[in-house]
Amino acid sequence: MKLRRCTVVMLEPREQVQFDLQAILQGRTELATNTTWFALAGHLNQPVEISAAQRELIGTLSPRHWVAAGELPADGTVWQPLLDAGLLIADDEAHAGPRARDEALRDMHWWPLSALAHRHARWQGVDSAADMRANDLVTAKGLRRQLGAPPPAVHEYPGQYEPLPPAISGDYDQLLERRTTCRNFDAGRSISRELLAQLLQRTVKAQAVVQVEADTEFLKKNVPSGGGLHATETYLLVQRVDGMEPGLYHYHPVQHALIGLPRRCGRPLQEVARAMLSGQDWFADAAAHIVLVPRFARTYWKYRNHAKAYRALLLDVGHISQALYMAATERGMGAFVTAAINEVDTEEAFALDGVTQSPVAIVGVGWRGPALETAEFDPNHVVWTLG
Ligand SMILES: Cc1cc2nc3c(=O)[nH]c(=O)nc-3n(C[C@H](O)[C@H](O)[C@H](O)COP(=O)(O)O)c2cc1C
Numbered sequence: 001m002k003l004r005r006c007t008v009v010m011l012e013p014r015e016q017v018q019f020d021l022q023a024i025l026q027g028r029t030e031l032a033t034n035t036t037w038f039a040l041a042g043h044l045n046q047p048v049e050i051s052a053a054q055r056e057l058i059g060t061l062s063p064r065h066w067v068a069a070g071e072l073p074a075d076g077t078v079w080q081p082l083l084d085a086g087l088l089i090a091d092d093e094a095h096a097g098p099r100a101r102d103e104a105l106r107d108m109h110w111w112p113l114s115a116l117a118h119r120h121a122r123w124q125g126v127d128s129a130a131d132m133r134a135n136d137l138v139t140a141k142g143l144r145r146q147l148g149a150p151p152p153a154v155h156e157y158p159g160q161y162e163p164l165p166p167a168i169s170g171d172y173d174q175l176l177e178r179r180t181t182c183r184n185f186d187a188g189r190s191i192s193r194e195l196l197a198q199l200l201q202r203t204v205k206a207q208a209v210v211q212v213e214a215d216t217e218f219l220k221k222n223v224p225s226g227g228g229l230h231a232t233e234t235y236l237l238v239q240r241v242d243g244m245e246p247g248l249y250h251y252h253p254v255q256h257a258l259i260g261l262p263r264r265c266g267r268p269l270q271e272v273a274r275a276m277l278s279g280q281d282w283f284a285d286a287a288a289h290i291v292l293v294p295r296f297a298r299t300y301w302k303y304r305n306h307a308k309a310y311r312a313l314l315l316d317v318g319h320i321s322q323a324l325y326m327a328a329t330e331r332g333m334g335a336f337v338t339a340a341i342n343e344v345d346t347e348e349a350f351a352l353d354g355v356t357q358s359p360v361a362i363v364g365v366g367w368r369g370p371a372l373e374t375a376e377f378d379p380n381h382v383v384w385t386l387g
Helices: 021-025 052-060 076-085 093-107 112-120 128-134 140-147 171-178 193-203 269-276 296-302 309-330 343-350
Strands: 002-005 009-019 031-041 048-050 088-090 208-213 216-220 232-238 247-252 257-261 288-294 334-338 361-366
Touching (some): 031 112, 048 052, 048 076, 193 309, 309 334
Antiparallel strands (some): 232 288
16 A cells, blocks of 8 residues: 555644643642644545644655555554544555545645635534524624624724715615615515526626637626636525425526436425524525535636635625625515535535535525514615614
């Protein structure tokens, strides 16, 4: 068996602070610190605790050149746990899984720090709503109580600011004023298929296909995209759309068409949505959830090992979400976007591998319910009129 180290790995010393038990027994309260090393790999979901000898070994191995296990400068007690954890890659059949994930990451030309930031920020089974409630971080007052005052809302330079003329308010301004994140969907009301189609047409549909070569196409859309690559895929969890079977779908931006995807578990869709949304029940009743999923290889085809490429992908997702907000608002619907998602649960629901495609945000659309039960940020009472 030959071994190499994985392609993207960062070694992190983490200081842990604990009460010093010895000191406490002697009547003193002192804090003891100890440093533990962790290896964070671009193809692994979890950091792996490593010893000093393992840290040294990782530092001596190449991600490209294979070494026979017998020739490693450390014995099996050192390298075997690294192999088991996936930090070392082996050339044999038994370790084909981690090898394939590592090769997929390498072949996509991720910038290493972006690969680590994306992979290690993914959540599984997190209930962010429960966490916020438990920590009194739900309301603005609660945030102030727990965290103190935030930095000021406006950064001001000293001196006199020159007033700008107010623009005459038109239809577009009124549309913008009505855009408010919806947290009160009507769980009993569906949207029409035509409405869903229009939202997709206005935001993620290809308005033109530019053929550069037989195998090289660029899409024109109504949203901007880094490098013009439009690498973000649109997946849907449809709960209540007239004439559509509730379920999971993928949108084809050139055909302007949907295909149903197999369900991988028997859980009710609302439960799947809630899990994807990390417990945010105020969003779960949207008629349709639109999951925005970068297909990294397309952007990194142009921006290889590029420090800005991942940022461009995140910005692309932001543009799409704003366009969806506006399209929904224009038709009188509510919309939300959230980045507080359980990426791993979402990947499992849609059978995404999490390496080549992984969700960044979820947008939901639907009709608002009759009552404001969860707070919305509508200080001018444009959406929820007084009385
Ligand atoms: C990137 C991003 C992530 C967001 N994530 C959440 C979220 O997890 N939960 C939530 O209730 N709202 C979320 N929102 C909505 C914001 O809370 C909302 O935009 C903000 O409070 C301002 O309100 P408005 O959109 O109604 O103007 C998110 C918005 C953005 C742009």
